[in-house]
Amino acid sequence: MATQLKWVGQSVLAVEKGRSLTEVLPGVPGALRPGVQALTFEVLRHLGAARALAKQLAQRAPAPPALALLHSALAILVGDEGRARYADHTLVDQAVEAAKQSRDTRMQAGFLNACLRRFLRERASLLQAIESDPVARWNHPEWWVDRVKADHPDHWQSVLNASQTPGPMxxxxxxxxxxxxxxxxxxxxxxxxxxxxxxxxxxxxxxxxxxxxxxxxxxxxxxQDGAAQIAAGLLLGGREWSGRDRVLDACAAPGGKTAHLLEQSSATVLALDLDPRRCQRIHDNLQRLGLSAEVKAADAALPADWWDGQLFDAVLLDAPCTASGIVRRHPDARWLRRSSDIPQLALIQARMLEALWPLLKPGGRMVYATCSIFRAEGADQVQAFLARHNDAVEQPSPGHLLPGDARIHGEFNDNVSGGYDGFFYARLDKALP
Ligand SMILES: C[S@@+](CC[C@H](N)C(=O)[O-])C[C@H]1O[C@@H](n2cnc3c(N)ncnc32)[C@H](O)[C@@H]1O
CATH class of the missing domain: 3.30.70.1170 (Sun protein; domain 3)
Incomplete structure (x- = not known):
């Protein structure tokens, strides 16, 4: 277990330095990877509490590698899964062993031992001391907590709690x-x-x-999560589609929704993505599923570079976003994002909507989707678009699906378990002249 903890500490350090786990985990030896991933997820879900506890335990923070290991051990000690899996003293012993295994942390093994044993002795009072700290309580950055409160005043607690629970498969x-x-x-x-x-x-x-x-x-x-599976039916529902119908999937990689569109219809699909390496993943997924589409690496916001001038019958814009709705599957995202990302991404989304709307036939339909719970990337974005385009007609749509409590979403709720990721969907039809 000490070796596993050493890798967990290194992975947490990488996230603290701004790298995503998707980049970092492939560097962990294969045999250790599933265990390291599970523990690192657990640590990131309790990193707010762990940081606050570390401040109580150490007046001066140790060097970043030892601090990341301290955060990791504390997060596992306060997290439910870690507590169920390991006896407290075993965990502390193994964390100290992990510190001894690396040149970067060896000198701080004694310090780590002292902090962790003090935590075990004074757990109740230390937990009480951090109770009023919102970052420790909710394990999200403070700006994130404030934003969820403002955007979903009746559901903010259930949304934040949902991020702490792994999503179903x-x-x-x-x-x-x-x-x-x-x-x-x-x-x-x-x-x-x-x-x-x-x-x-x-x-x-x-x-x-x-x-x-x-x-x-x-x-x-x-x-594919249940929320992501709504896109195809929302775009295609209520009519037949033949090979003459042209559908654009504007931000398609790795091709989950492209494939669903092709499984549900015979329409001709053009799948675009800015990232050529991710386009290869669209090809791979379609090949495995026995489906075919035209795939292009291109910027959806610059149709002059790739559009042949023929209007589309339907457009799916699954736009790049903060991914704030899928943090239960990507617990690093909350620590990597900055609040300034929201307006920057909202601007990109608005530009894409503006660039793609003219490519839609009158009578055609567009679905705008983001895997975000923030209104700036969802409801507010669409309201602003509707105010700019009087030929856009909003159809019944799920709007903001909140993770963990989809029961509040009326007619689109077939999700009795409340198990969706957070998502936003709007369907906009183009009025006939
Ligand atoms: C939310 S993901 C799409 C997920 C995909 N629809 C699926 O269901 O598998 C957003 C995608 O947008 C792509 N992207 C970002 N900016 C883009 C742009 N300007 N034009 C086209 N694609 C873009 C990213 O590379 C990323 O693959």
Whole structure:
């Protein structure tokens, strides 16, 4: 366990320095990676409390590598999963061993030992001392807590709590290969229980590695949260689509929603993404699922560079955003983001909406989506767009889906478990002249 903790400390240090776990985790030795990932997620979910406790325990902070290890051990000691998995004294012993394993932290092993043992002795009073600190209480940066309060005054606590719970593993059944019910039976025959969600979704009662999913390599299903699975039906619902219909998926990589559009319709899809490496992932996903689309690496906000001049029947704009809705799956995001990211991203989203609206046929439809809970990237963005375009007609849409409590979302709520990621959806139809 000491070696695992050493890697956890290094991963947390990398996040504290501004690197994302998606970049960092591939550097962890393969055999250790699943355990290190699970523990690092646990640490990041309790980093606010751990930082506040470390300040109580050490008047002068040690060098960053030792501080990251101290934060890691404290976060595991206060987190529910860590407490369930390890006896307190074992964890402290192993954290001290971890410190001894690295040149960067070896000199601080004694200091770490003293801080952690003091925490065990004085746990109740130390936890009381940090109680009124919002960052320690909610384990998100203060600006984030304030923003969620302002944007969702009736639900802010449940939204912040939802970020502390790992999301369920949700599959999207490839309806071109089999019905959802048929695939559910196949899963069940292999001892995997799942409940239906939305049009094509199955929520596994217990997550498994994708290699254990029957037919995964042959394209029977994909892994995609229930909230992300709403896009295709919202864009395509209520009419038939043939190969003559042209659909643009403007920010498509890695191709989750592109594939769902193709599984649900025969429309001709153009999938764009700015990042050529991520475009390769669209190709790979479509190939595995037995689907095809035209894929282009291009800037959606600059149609002059890639558009052939033919109007689209439908446009999906799944815009780049803060990803504030999916923090339960990416617990590093809250510590990496800055509040200034919100207006910057909102400006990019507004530019994309402006650039793509003229490419839509009169009578055509656009779905604007972000995996964000912030209103500036959702409801406010769309209201501003509607004020600028009197040919845009807002259709019934889910609006802001909040993680952890989707029961508040009326007619779009088929999510009895409340298990969606946070998302925003608006469907805008272009009026006929
Ligand atoms: C939320 S992700 C899309 C997820 C995707 N729709 C799916 O369901 O798998 C946003 C994507 O937008 C891409 N992107 C960012 N700026 C862009 C731009 N100016 N033009 C096109 N794509 C862009 C990013 O590379 C990223 O892949």
């Amino acid at each position: 949700v599959l999207r059944v490839n309806r071109r290969k089999q019905t959802r019910e048929a695939y559910r039976m196949v899963l069940s025959s292999q001892g995997l229980d799942a409940l239906p969600l939305g049009d094509d979704g199955l929520v596994l009662t217990k997550p498994v590695p994708v290699e254990q999913l029957p037919g995964f390599a042959q394209g029977s299903c994909s892994v």
